[in-house]
Amino acid sequence: MGLLALLLLGLAAWLIWTGRLQSMSAKDGMALGAALVGAVMAAKGKPLIGAPLLVGATLFFFARSRPGKTKGTPAPQPASPQAVIDARKLLGVGPDADARAIRSAHRRLIASVHPDKGGTEALAAQINAARDLLIRDMAQRD
Structure with a gap:
């Protein structure tokens, strides 16, 4: 679990460094934060607290990445x-x-x-x- 916490911290650092964190929605940021807290809690020996956070964040990102769930950009409306x-x-x-x-x-x-x-x-x-x-x-x- 300690390795997972380090990987998630590295992911967060990479998102900040590349500027991709700025293009994330608030829900994405909250899910990433929950994953980080869950990984740290699991690494500290509290898997009953950390595991649900990790599983919830994983399910959130999995549901967002499914192709059927993405919304297309609406067609531009003609100007008045x-x-x-x-x-x-x-x-x-x-x-x-x-x-x-x-x-x-x-x-x-x-x-x-x-x-x-x-x-x-x-x-x-x-x-x-x-x-x-x-x-x-x-x-x-x-």
Whole structure:
């Protein structure tokens, strides 16, 4: 059991080192924590406490890895006409603008309102969202 505890600690260190821990959901993190606590408890000679935690975490990760349980990404919904008009106004492009013109307007505008240049994060996020919406809308129309 001591080897299992070391392996789980090594796994946690690897997840932190590679940044994969940041992409884990809260449930994944809680299950990993339960597995770590269970492994340490089992290694300390308390298998009645550690074993259920290890088994529960194992079952959780097994259930998440089954192919039938994964959800597909939903198809992107078409943008509303008003949202496209608002995005065009924000970026200052006309209805006939192509992807290159949209990206150029985005670069020009974001350079002046970027948070590193003294702008706000909210405005930069709106500008980024407007660019993404217009590019996605243009791709759906084609």
